[in-house]
């Protein structure tokens with residue numbers, strides 16, 4: 001298989017927060033890897049912007065250090081790094097003051113794409129948008145990229161949308177959810193809409209239920225103060241897991257194009273039923289002799305925020321009525337794994353005598369680790385001994401299927417940044433989608449806050465709190481094992 005690199009136009013990409021963690025860890029390494037792939041044109045510039053006073057050589061040193069730390073060793077090349085750094089510039093700028101803005105305005109070139117990555121706290125989004133407008137740095141063709149968290153509830157998300165809309169149209173705003181940039185997530189759309197095999201089965205008549213799991217082994221140490229104000233529901237469910245649910249549940253868009261896809265996702269969010277208290281389990285990881293627990297990690301002994309949440313979600317539309325979607329996500333769990341499992345219904349009648357070892361067909365879409373897909377099917381065990389049935393996986397590992405090209409599969413940030421430059425919003429969230437997701441999430445969070453619900457403790461390294469098992473057991477179902 002030959003990997004194709006689609007050229008993009010010359011651009012100026014300004015990274016506000018160019019000295020921050022996200023820029024160092026994801027954005028700059030992503031740009032470097034696209035440069036190595038030959039996708040960054042000769043006329044492209046990457047301009048870091050933050051308050052810290054430093055000249056361009058010093059910033060390039062900082063970028064070089066970040067690349068050394070965060071680019072996989074096999075893809076780090078000194079000559080490429082040196083050439084890449086030649087495209088990197090820096091402006092000291094204060095989002096809240098006047099310092100640096102005229103310098104940036106003078107640097108801008110006409111006839112190239114201008115993109116502005118807001119890799120700063122959301123509280124600065126409005127200031128940046130206003131400055132880009134008042135210094136005439138951004139024009140009608142410019143794009144802005146904003147990071148999560150996009151609000152912490154409907155009200156704050158609306159306020160952010162309004163602040164951006166004062167100076168930018170919806171077509172200029174790219175709200176990143178990096179899950180949408182993952183190879184497997186896009187493959188989910190390819191599997192659904194480029195094959196006729198699955199569509200007749202993709203509904204409540206044939207799908208018993210869907211499980212979406214995002215399990216992490218890490219705790220919240222290091223980002224405790226942010227995380228404790230958010231919790232798993234705001235940090236993972238409202239955005240990433242909601243997006244995954246939408247891609248599984250949505251109708252076929254008439255074309256793979258930004259608004260057509262986003263219209264269909266929005267319809268799914270609007271069709272979600274309210275979640276009742278007995279359909280949610282929240283948890284907090286406990287301390288072990290070796291490791292601190294959640295409340296120690298966030299330095300808040302009275303914390304009631306959840307590091308784990310599991311919920312049963314119902315979609316009230318023709319396709320999905322009666323097929324529950326079970327979502328769970330948590331920290332300090334047994335293994336680091338993200339997967340979507342479509343569990344099909346059992347055959348209506350068995351012609352075989354065997355009563356044990358039966359399994360429903362399950363289509364598993366693995367996001368991490370080892371991106372790929374597995375379809376489990378029942379077959380006859382080979383050899384004599386009568387008709388013994390057992391389950392085998394039809395396994396497709398992307399790494400194996402793509403061979404040497406697997407290394408060239410771009411990471412989510414690489415792909416999404418290039419989509420910004422190309423002006424393709426398909427994999428970005430629209431403002432109304434974000435607001436609809438908050439409108440569904442808000443009552444759930446308000447409900448447990450009003451009731452004063454405490455999260456259930458769970459052991460670090462386990463699969464989550466015991467009562468999360470009950471969420472499935474009482475429906476006669478079981479969570480899939482969390483394993484790598």
Ligand code: NAP
Nearest residue numbers: 017018019020021022050051052094095119120121122147
């Ligand atoms: P960070 O490490 O705290 O960096 C913040 C950046 O903003 C720094 O470059 C800082 O540089 C700059 N800054 C702060 N105040 C400024 C001002 N008044 N004017 C101009 N620049 C200013 O934060 P981060 O982790 O990179 O996160 C950035 C954004 O991405 C946040 O919204 C975060 O929630 C989101 N995000 C981060 C991650 C991640 O993995 N880090 C993941 C998802 C989303 P100076 O202090 O020099 O100004």
